[in-house]
Amino acid sequence: MAMQPHQTADRPLAELLAGDVVEAAAGLIGCVLARRLDGGRIIRARIVEAEAYHQREPGCHAYRGRTPRNEVMFGPPGRLYVYFTYGMWHCANVVCEAAGTAAAVLLRAAEPLPPDDRPLDDTEPLRLNGPGLLCRGLELDRRHNALNLLDRRGAAWLYRPADWRPVELTWTTRIGFSFPDPHPWRCVWTDHPAVSPAKTGVLKRKSRR
């Protein structure tokens, strides 16, 4: 089996997202998703778990081609793809690879960061450890579909923080498949406490740095 990618900071975020979606999943671990709420308050969360999807495999929403729902996946990289599922949850993805190719990284879990100078309120910790919880916590829904995450002036944006460092990654199969997942494309910040409680991912291998 091919080696799973490690993390490097040798490429700007925009370039990373324009490239291979599995490498993008690795590179997004440790990056920050910022959200400007309607009232102006800003929430930030560090991504600790992500999954890669590509149109060439049946687990991907775009496997059967372009539909109104997955339209954004075919667009330029760096856009936000939000879909609604199970009647009550939204899931957020970062579109990757070139326009015309449908590929995206599902953001499965993140660690909430303290709001600027204040410590996080321990009495009501924000739980973002699951794709549905992440969207609920950051108040993301389909109104934000197609948002450009590389534009810091928008309602949500992505960046690699100044203190970003490569971390140990664990790769497993992806979560929620109704058939055996052929790809270990779930990328987890090893042993990070904010990772989702999903139990069905099969451990494939670890990678250092």
Add this chain to the structure above:
DNA sequence: TCATCGATTGGCT
């Protein structure tokens, strides 16, 4: 037009 089910979560047995 209809039936099925999902890239989920939390609660209960």
Add this chain to the structure above:
DNA sequence: GCCAATCGATGAT
């Protein structure tokens, strides 16, 4: 471990 909640996207009829 099992299952309900809840509804839109999708594929079949």
